[in-house]
Amino acid sequence: MKNKILIRFYITFCLYLICSFSAHASAYWIDVKGSNKINEPVNIELCYGSMDEYGVRHRDTGKELQLAGDFRMRIVDSKGIEQELQLVKQKDCWLATFIPKNEGQYRIIGINDKHPVVDRSASGGENILPIDYISAFYNVGHLNTSQINPMQKLDLMTISENGKITVKAFFDGKPSKPGTKLRVFNPENWEKEIVLNKDGEATFYPTMKGLYIIRQDWVEPVSGIYQNVAFKSKRHRCNLFVLHQ
Numbered sequence: 001m002k003n004k005i006l007i008r009f010y011i012t013f014c015l016y017l018i019c020s021f022s023a024h025a026s027a028y029w030i031d032v033k034g035s036n037k038i039n040e041p042v043n044i045e046l047c048y049g050s051m052d053e054y055g056v057r058h059r060d061t062g063k064e065l066q067l068a069g070d071f072r073m074r075i076v077d078s079k080g081i082e083q084e085l086q087l088v089k090q091k092d093c094w095l096a097t098f099i100p101k102n103e104g105q106y107r108i109i110g111i112n113d114k115h116p117v118v119d120r121s122a123s124g125g126e127n128i129l130p131i132d133y134i135s136a137f138y139n140v141g142h143l144n145t146s147q148i149n150p151m152q153k154l155d156l157m158t159i160s161e162n163g164k165i166t167v168k169a170f171f172d173g174k175p176s177k178p179g180t181k182l183r184v185f186n187p188e189n190w191e192k193e194i195v196l197n198k199d200g201e202a203t204f205y206p207t208m209k210g211l212y213i214i215r216q217d218w219v220e221p222v223s224g225i226y227q228n229v230a231f232k233s234k235r236h237r238c239n240l241f242v243l244h245q
Helices: 063-068
Strands: 007-013 026-034 042-051 057-059 072-076 082-085 094-098 104-112 128-140 154-161 164-171 181-185 191-195 201-204 210-220 224-226 229-231 233-244
Touching: 026 063, 026 128, 042 063, 082 094, 128 154, 154 210, 154 233, 164 181, 164 210, 191 201
Parallel strands: 128 233
Antiparallel strands: 007 026, 007 233, 026 042, 042 057, 042 094, 072 082, 072 104, 104 128, 154 164, 164 201, 181 191, 181 210, 210 233, 224 229
């Protein structure tokens, strides 16, 4: 029976929020549906909505979903061969599809650098220009993860072993600085902070099954004007999912 059920997992990542991250805050996420088999299609649905008190995500169809169409996404196979993913607007999501031709680990990569400035001037805060990255994995058959390299300005990878998850964080292709703080959200959206060691790594132990979101932020101290709105800095953010089963 299990082999007949599409494996569904959610890559949830906040691009920018109207309010602080909580069980009821709205955010973007990706719903990936596939059988994990060669030559069988994989649907990637980019959604926007919120999570209720029962941990169920509900899709919205308004302005924020429209902005999600600015993501540039690609899939990269275990040999490093890239394929651009075309997002097509649906009623409650943006849809992209691909067909894995080989076994191995596929990376779903995305960037959106076209978000409007987050205007905090009314409350006395500083305006920021958000730039968001996603990094996720889709597995097909036999895996070989030893040659995975960072592919974005901010990037995250994980190794799961003996109930422990080791996170590797990267900045401009090199391990992120020791002392850098990462945020981990468990399936109930509880947040935990972990700190990188001298090797650019940190560990945590998942306490329940479900989706974990790992986040790395970096604020670039550069000001400018975008879409006629001034900003004081750029906030780069990478979110990676880990589905713990």
